[in-house]
Amino acid sequence: MQELLQDVVNAVSLGGLYALMALGVALIFGVMSLINFAHGEFIMAGTYVLIIMSGIFLPLAIFAAIALVVTLAIATERIAFRSVRGADPSTLLVTSFAVSFLLQNVGLLIFGGRARSANFLPSLNEPMVILGLEITRLDAATVVVALVLIGGLAWFLEKTSMGLEMRAASADFRMARLLGVEANKVIATAFAISGILAVAVAALLLIRTGTATPGMGLQPVLIAFVATVIGGLGRLWAAAAGGFLLGCLTVALQQGLPEDLVAYRDAFLFGFVILVLLVRPGGLLGKSALRERV
């Protein structure tokens, strides 16, 4: 029982982190059907800024990271993605693949290939014991940050006119434009929000691992894809739920797989992705079919 509860705590904490990763990708997919590989590099950039500023006043570091990553996200959209907007999905996919590769190597050029590390908020890694469960402050912080950001995003989408326009754009982009939604503004806003989500992920990852490398964005962005696909492409809350589900699945596989198969955990996860795509191409919680009607 105790062990099971401990696993649940780990799953929820991991799931919160994964949900934040998934939301950043799902938000962009919603407004322009673009699967943004470069989201991982937004996280990478945020992590480096936090490391460089880590000695300084904490809110300032976080503010600097948000400012830089949001600028980077908007610039990426303006320079690379705007020119291919509306192209077929494979062109968009290849474009974002190229942007990700580009930013990763710019990171390599600026910061070098060796890992950089910093003690970022080390006190959060200390465990607290609550009801016999070992919970690090980081676990609690992850869940709180995830809930606050998801709640904030939900408020933004439901209660502001920009949020309304964004929801309209994800439902039917062309119709929304005909009704006066400014495409450039909505898409830029979506990129800005995904930048903020990327910084949150960067901070939480940095507390967990303490290091950054130019290639660090790959793992989170793959997790984000998996979570988005499992939850459902095109629905934000489904992507967030997919993140939590993926957290649970990861912990369950880690605990449940026979010992000699644990090394292959990620192979099982990605096998599950293919299975979901086959059985429910729209995701477990999404629309049941993606095929366009004629």
Added chain:
Amino acid sequence: MRRGAHVLACIGLVLVVALIGFTAGSGMESWATLTLINICLVIGLYTFSGNSGVLSFGHMAFAALGAYTVALLTLPAISKGILLPNLPSFLASAEVGGVVALLIGGLVGAAAGLIAGVPLMRLNGIAAGIGTLALLIIVNVVLVNTPSLTGGQDSLSGIPLATTLGSGTVWTAAIIVIAAAFTGSRVGLKLRAAREEEVAARATGVSVFPERLMAFTLSAFITALAGGLYVQHLGTISADALFLQYTFMVVAMLVVGGVRSLSGAVIGAIVVSGLSEILLRLEAGQPLGPLQIETRPGVREIVLALFLLLVLARRPDGLTRGRELFSRRFGKSAEPEAEPGA
């Protein structure tokens, strides 16, 4: 123009690359051989993606399978005893010739393509992109975590070098002929019909899935063969050498050349390989004619990515605009042909 003129043109381009390798010296022989291998890899991807219009990020998995198969079959038994002591006995003692090993590697890739294709070929668009990416990661995870077969994280080396510039040229020409024959076949035509207008193709009796599966299996065979050529050229292989970075390069080559034509695959591979070599030499501090530009690691990748983005934005159908060399409409605007290729 005559049917098949573009096949001769493509083989001509291959011969030009080979000629540069034979005559230019100063490491150009290795560049030419690697360029030929890249042409084979890109044609492998073209055979599937070009004909079906479905994107694949997973083909490097087949190249890796082909490469490891060739490595395990051709490594001398003594080295295997040291590098891979836990190898199953039939592999530990196996030592076959280079060509046989290549063909077996290709068949292993084809078998993997057939098995993976059964679920994957039911997917379209973005789902196919993610599904094939998932395949790439699954194969990589398995290769890295099965040290008894692959050496795990470490690379295998000492594989007999059997790919020369001459043999590479022959293989590349053969692969061009195979890919062109498939593109011109009945199945290829059905596939392109489904690429242009899936609903209409289904309505006229193309069932799409079996055609895609055949193309996927054949392209897996070609890609695995190219992976074998790669390992026989370098003599060393690691799971991460044929993973995301190389996937990016191959996808970039195909997109730059033009996804929808065989000529595009060949031209894209040559252009990107050439650009890549020039940047590599700058990085190493060699002067380029009268120019001497110092660059740093990472610059090569940045320039390549920018080049790809430029092509995507300005010429999304690639340098060939999806046409074949010497076809009537080569270089004209990008309207879908009534009967493409052939």
